[in-house]
Amino acid sequence: MQLYEQTLTQVHDLLTKGEVTSREITEAFLRRIEAVEGSVQALVTRTPELALEQAQETDRRRQAGEDLPPLAGLPAVIKDNMSTRGIRTTCSSRILENFVPPYDATVVEKLRESGLVLLGKANMDEFAMGSSAENSAFFKTFNPWDLTRVPGGSSAGSAAAVAAGEAVYALGSDTGGSVRQPAALCGVVGMKPTYGRVSRYGLVAFASSLDQIGPLTRDVRDNASVLSAIAGHDPRDSTSAPLEVPNYTTFLTGDIKGLRIGLPKEYLAAGIDAPVRKAVDEAVRVLSGLGAEVEECSLPHTEYSLSVYYIIAPAEASSNLARYDGVRYGLRVSGDDLIGTYQQTRRQGFGSEVKRRIMLGTYALSSGYYDAYYLKAQKVRTLIRRDFDQAFARFDVLLTPTSPTTAFKVGEKVDDPLTMYMSDVCTVPVNLAGVPAISVPGGFDQGLPIGLQFIGRPFAEGDLYRVAYALEQTTDYHKQRPPL
């Protein structure tokens, strides 16, 4: 097996046994990027010199006998909405095309301390708004399993890079499914941690009450390792939780005897493709066989989630994106006066989906409509949250599909925003409730990966890793690699 096809855990073992150096690993990934990036297009910015420098530094420290963290010397890519000091951070937007941040996001700082080898910054839907990478202002990213199809979004480049062997692991961000849906469509593992589990300091804000950073990896163990490294309280993010972070790999026992798994019927209703539904049934069979107690349950307000999400997220976005005014950083397009400069900068700097959401959000917050839309949505959000509270009184985790379909064709939904929004139907309720969820490979349909989602109680990411790992051990879906 090639180095670039291996898991984080496998590569880490080779490193610690001294069978390979970080430099050799990094070179293998750089060659792989060279070979496939022309067709996958996962990366907005590549940083090969930095990567080799960082690799050599960890090699030097390892040779000096230092005890290094588990991620040390392993090459990664980071979604281009996380601040990297001295490295362009664009959010795949014209308005930040030349923005070079003067500081690191907390997750980047943590990874640097863990011996990060950064290969590049991953393409995304502009400002994380989208489900297909088609909203990137620069170029599309393609699904490594079928280059005529989308990789999902918005963490498109992060998922595609891991699937294509362009990185050992990746970071993405998830506001309504943006880690889990591309993970599902690209056949990798993606975790959306509990709101507050990972610091958002330095993550370019989209919808601040929903955004959360999470890892994308080849398997569950890899994912647990990366989350262990990035999670934790940060005084610079007052919404980060002051709670201890467990070592998540300790949950990977394979034992799920007596685990109570709920199967919310609303997630298996109309609109879910038959092969996806079949994959859920198959997982239920396997999990029951392992001693879990699986039972149907109901989250009755699920059908309102999309409406709630597409009011709250654009409302928060319209406020967050007000900062892009061409004054202090980013693009400036001069107008007749200062207001004209704002208007022209934003007109030329933002793409059409971002503008649409700014308009939608501004409308929902505007005088006379606030109560009818924004306040109403926040109230229904309470009902959605209560559904989860009630379900978690009976169950330890919930099992659903991640996405109603496998990867769709490039261009298929691009003209119809509402249909595109529908692809988030299984993932947005999780962000609204602030609970954690993981997407894991659950099968294939005509060569395209299917993703299964486990949803857990707040700060019970360990339960999710436990059940996901147990399922993974009985299948080989995560061992398949795309025919690139």
Added chain:
Amino acid sequence: MKISTEMVEHVAWLARLAITGEEKEQLSAQLSRILDHMDKLNELDTTEVEPTFHVLDLRNVLRKDEARPGLTVEAALDNAPEREGNLFKVPKIVEG
């Protein structure tokens, strides 16, 4: 909910977005359709329900008022589209 082109114009002004006539038509149609979908929320009686603005039960998070290192003036101005000395330069705001 029908969003007229006049309403689109008003909202675009609030959002400081310049839009063309064609975009106005398109946004009017798209936003109307999206908001029609949102009207589904009116099926629910929420008079007794408290809103969830935030999932964490957070109170104000305070820290000691102590000076700490921050960005240097140069670092803060590095990305400025236009600067003059240590200032961000913008078009004239006040007539006179």
